[in-house]
Amino acid sequence: MSHPRYFVPHAASAAEPVPSDASAIAHVVDVFHLDARHLLEQEWIVGLDAVGNVHVVPASQRDLLPVETRAQLTHHEVASGRTPRRIAAAELYFFAVELVEHPSDAEGFNDPVYLYGHLSGPWPGDAPMRVPGQLTVTRGDVLSGLVHGAAEAFHYVQTPESPAAPRGYHALLPGDRSERLAEGRGLVLAWPAVPPELQVSNASNGPMVARILHDVLTQLQEDAHANGGPAALARMELPVPSRAMAIADLEMRGYEVKGDVAILRRNHPGLLTRMAEWLRAEKVKVPTEAGAPGFLEVARAALSALPGWPSESERVLRARVRPGGSAPVPTSPGIPAVAAPVTPRPLPPRAPPKPPRPDEWMKDFLNAHAASHPGAPQPKLTRTKPAFTPPSTPAKPGRPDWMADFGAAPAAPPASTRREAPASKPSPSGSSASPAKKPDWMSDFED
Structure with missing residues (x-):
């Protein structure tokens, strides 16, 4: 399997074939026209099955989609009011982002960002493969990819769980140098993948996109403060994906939240605690909450202030x-290949889906980065599934439950069956019995 230059496959994981099957698609995540050189332009459907594996099928197989999936695709076409975009590429890869690492010791503004997930491709191809690994891009690549892809986001039906119409966002990222991109190679279409257990009736990823943008923008703003500019990045008012979590964090740091303002409580004992309080602001503004659309607007403004942006690859x-x-992308003239008629054949029975793959392989990359930068601060990680600690249940009054593991205590014998211990016989000398010899361990406490 060929990989883009900026993708590093996991050494201990073998590549596996991608058996794209339209009838196995549970959720559609993208639709586009692929204008490949020497091939006729064709519309493609990208979807996920029940366990999160990617399937890429031509739109000519639309009738093979399950009824619910076909209704999902129809809703997107009507709700978006747009025809699919055109991508001019000789090869295209698909990348499901499962974890994002933001290095904390990088220098500059447009620093590298490590994306972890499963890469599939290339398309078009005879035998596309899938392999886990790491894709390295820049902060600007992440922001720009999501901002430009927002207009083409997939529209899902609004559900009672979502306050707004859910969207499926994606980002076109550079996987190779600019000269290879100009040839239509090394293009990577990435989307933040939602774990299958969190997919209710669609594959919308708005909350995860908001967390990714928040972490990237936070890193940019911290660098702007540390380096004295750009002022536009330093003055950005960043929202938060969850205001409730932001308030909980302020309270853990010793603040008392009153409306939109958090006031520091300076009543903690101890010299070190008081010194730490002196270094904190007396009052801070509680940030507002925003979803993916709000963060995309902030990202658009940040890109205009990012030094050296846009890059040549961008x-x-x-x-x-x-x-x-719009009109197709102009490419060098080529001889279009005539599609040969294909005789329809009955689909063979599908094997049962594989269980979800563990993400232990990501630790190999994280540990390698930590070993190459000893003593550096811990990087910030953006996960597809937010960390959640279940609240502890209050203790119930009465006998604790763990005592039941030892069984019921033996009942005391009735008084009538008790036998009185025989009285001790006096010693022949008439004096009381001498005390027993002390155990050896008691001598350790004697001088």
Whole structure:
């Protein structure tokens, strides 16, 4: 399997084939036209099965989709009001992002960001493969990919659990140098993947996109404060994905929240605690909460202030995409291949889906980064599933439950059956019995 230059596969994980099957797609995540050189332009459907594996099928197999999936695709086409965008690429890879690592000791503003997940491809191809690994891009690549892809986000039906219409966001990222991108190679279409157990009726990823953008923008703002600019990045008012979690964090740091203001409580004993309180602000503003659309607007403003942006790779990459309904991307003339008629064959029975793969392989990359930078601060991680600690249940009055493991205590014998111990006989000398010899361990306490 060939990989993009900036993708590193996991050494201990073998690549596996991608058996794309339209009838196995449970959720659609993207639709686009692929304008590949020497091939006829074709529309493709990207979807996920019940365990989160990617399936890429031509739109000509639309009738093979399950009824619910076909209804999902129809809703997107009507609700978005757009025809699928066109991507001019000789090869295209798909990358399901499962974890994002933000190095804390990098220098500069547009620092590298490590994306972990499963890469599938290339398409079009005879034998696409899937392998886990690490894709390295920059902060600007992440922000720009999500900002430009927002207009083409997949529209899902609103559910009672979502306050707004859910969306499926994706980002076109550079997987190779600019000269390779100009040839239509090394393009990676990435989307933050939601764990299958969190997918209720769709594969929307708005909350995870908000967390990724929040962490990237926070790193940019911290660097702007540390380096004295740019002022536009330092003055950004960043929202938070969850205001309740932000308030809980302020309270743990010793603040008392009153409305939109948090006031520091300076009543903690101890010299070290008081010194730490002196270094904190007396009052801080409680940040507002925003979803993915709000963070995308902040990211758009941050890109305009990012030094050295757009890069050459960014300009080449965006030139390969045209919004739906526009003219195709101009490419060198080629001889279009005539599609040979394919005789429909009955689909063979599918094997049962594999269980979800563990993510232990990600620790190998994280440990390697930590070993190469000893003593550096811990990097910030953005996970697909937010960490949650269940609240402890209050103790119940009465006998604790753990005592039941030892069984019921033996009942005391009735008084009538008790036997009185015989009285001790006096010693022949008439004096009381001498005390027993002390155990050896008592001598350890004697002088």
